[in-house]
Amino acid sequence: MLTLKGKSVSSGITIGPLALFHRNTISTAVRPIDDAEAEVSRFQAARAASISQLQSLYEKAVEKVGEEQAAVFEVHQMMLDDDDYVDDIVSQIRDEKLNAEAAVEHTAQNFAAMFRGMDDAYMQARAADVLDISRRVERELCGGEGIDFSAYDQVIIAADDLAPSETLQLDTDKILGFVTSGGSTNSHTAILARTLGIAAVVSTGTQLHNDVDGKTAIVDGTTGTVYIDPDEETLERMKKRQDSEIRRRQELESVRGTESITRDGRHIDVYANIGNPDNLSQVLSNDAEGIGLFRSEFLYLGRNTYPTEEEQFEAYKKTAQTMAGKKVIIRTLDIGADKKVDYFNLAPEENPAMGMRAIRICLTRPELFRTQLRALCRASAFGTIAVMFPMIISTDEVRRAKAILQDVQRELDEQGVKYDSHMEVGIMIETPAAAVMSDELAKEVDFFSIGSNDLTQYTLAIDRQQTQLDAFFDAHHPAVLRLIGQTIANGHKEGIWVGICGELGADLALTETFLRMGVDELSVSPPAVLPLREKIRSLDLKK
Structure with missing residues (x-):
């Protein structure tokens, strides 16, 4: 049994198979280019396609989780229109003769490092956003297909961290819980988990690999503990706690429609x-x-x-x-x-x-x-x-x-x-x-x-x-x-x-x-x- 300790962002206990989150491979290696302007045009076309995708994602997310949570896709569109971001990529293509994929990656890493170096925790969390929008552009440039989110059904997702767009594209009705080695309690993954009542633990500090893919996992969102391949005693104990929580939610129905009044009438x-x-x-x-x-x-x-x-x-x-x-x-x-x-x-x-x-x-x-x-x-x-x-x-x-x-x-x-x-x-x-x-x-x-x-x-x-x-x-x-x-x-x-x-x-x-x-x-x-x-x-x- 492997026991991980992280930060709880949504309470509750969930038990199910662990599924490692796999992203498609994108090549951002540096390669020589002959026509810088053609490469700039290729980048701009990929950027425009990415903005269009984000608008579609926003409209779908509004129906799914409301405008407040869907707003991240509007923010991402704004980031892709940011002059500093775009100019940095274009100048690398023109001045350093970098291919578009490499220029986007260099800019993404530089901007992410800048955000991480800020004192404000909210701004630090924006590093994930700039990497997310850059991956989208890079995927367009490489002509790769998107992630097959439908493959994750009745599982506990395990990842290094989940980008905002990735979290909101998952069918959360089929997701039992989240476990991430990185991330923060202010991340979009954490916010979504709280909104939907999905048990989640972030910042465990342990990167999981293929050897645990498919194994039974327990996410204790109350204590911030994750058990992977639990022994019989732990599994039985946590099942009892899970059953207790279900009964607890049923008991709360007894106060629905009643007054919030103390026994002495206050x-x-x-x-x-x-x-x-x-x-x-x-x-x-x-x-x-x-x-x-x-x-x-x-x-x-x-x-x-x-x-x-x-x-x-x-x-x-x-x-x-x-x-x-x-x-x-x-x-x-x-x-x-x-x-x-x-x-x-x-x-x-x-x-x-x-x-x-x-x-x-x-x-x-x-x-x-x-x-x-x-x-x-x-x-x-x-x-x-x-x-x-x-x-x-x-x-x-x-x-x-x-x-x-x-x-x-x-x-x-x-x-x-x-x-x-x-x-x-x-x-x-x-x-x-x-x-x-x-x-x-x-x-x-x-x-x-x-x-x-x-x-x-x-x-x-x-x-x-x-x-x-x-x-x-x-x-x-x-x-x-x-x-x-x-x-x-x-x-x-x-x-x-x-x-x-x-x-x-x-x-x-x-x-x-x-x-x-x-x-x-x-x-x-x-x-x-x-x-x-x-x-x-x-x-x-x-x-």
Whole structure:
């Protein structure tokens, strides 16, 4: 038995045959060329064909996993149109007389090395993207056939890493799990596994070879452990755990349709977090009582231009109508930090997590902010929408944001456009500054929503995407919990409700702690709704 230890990106246990992921061989060897311009034309034709393929893949992926996950194919098209990338390849063909295949490969490796050398974990992960688009162009140049993805049926995929396009072309209904020797918890493979609920372990550090192909494997996504060719004792033990998990999911059905109320009668709103309207089916199927965080920035990602007012209005309207009167809290755009968009033309920053992002962009680009607020207000006529401003550190920011909102509403009044004049306005508490000043901030808004991910990052001074610091990162740190408790208490003193919409909201080990602090709402990923409701219903806060 071979036991591997990696990083868990999606919980659950899966058992099945291991299938090594095989890519077609591409030759990028250097060979002499006679006509550089003909070689440039050959590269441009391969690039155009690759862009066309990516557009087709995008359209298929939208139907399969929604726009948020499919956006990677739009990003890849943009990367193939990047002037620096294209010019580097063309100059190598013309100046160094390299054949197109070799020029693409040299550029791919140089760009990938550049991304890997960056401090930001998100940018480091982009190395996989530039290699992915380059492989596609190289395959076109070599005239090779694509990978036969249909060959992977009811297997656990094992690979060094899976490129975004490879992951999304797999028939995930037939994939039992993923195991990769490389990759990160921020990779597209990891994101897809979490979205679809497929057990996955990445970064095992062990490259697997043909001698294990077809052997039975167990992926324990809960502990990040992989067993290959397990002995009878291990197999039996893991089958029992798998059966237990299946029974557990069946047991959770008993709380579907019930109230999220403690034994002593305390009701807690259990809402869901989403990125766009494509996630609404998950919200409904998991019986969430509302939407506590609509990450509106996903409407801005994977595009070449800003979304129009009408595009945003239709997305917010659809969400409000689908939720049929249940509350929908929409966070204004939180671009910046790990969410980079080229057309925003943000200046490079040494520490983007503490730079120009979220409300800071909105207040320095008021016309961009006004467009989003107009769409939000107009959509509020079709349901129960609340607006929430992120990354607040002062009362001045809140007042300035509210002033712009009020000006937009006056404009809508003059135009005779309907909107909910009683729409709630809240803020994210995700900086220590906001938590410490929560007594003053509570006087300005209708609610607080605590973003525990960033609050933990900024309180502990640890980049939450820097995996090398995992040993130092403690989401249960007393300082973080004190700030959360202080925020809830200060909010209640001013008569406003307080929720939590970060990862800690789904941490069942802290549910009772949060309820005793007095939290009013918890917003979690859709699959976490029923386990959280069950936990709440088991508690008696009088004891």
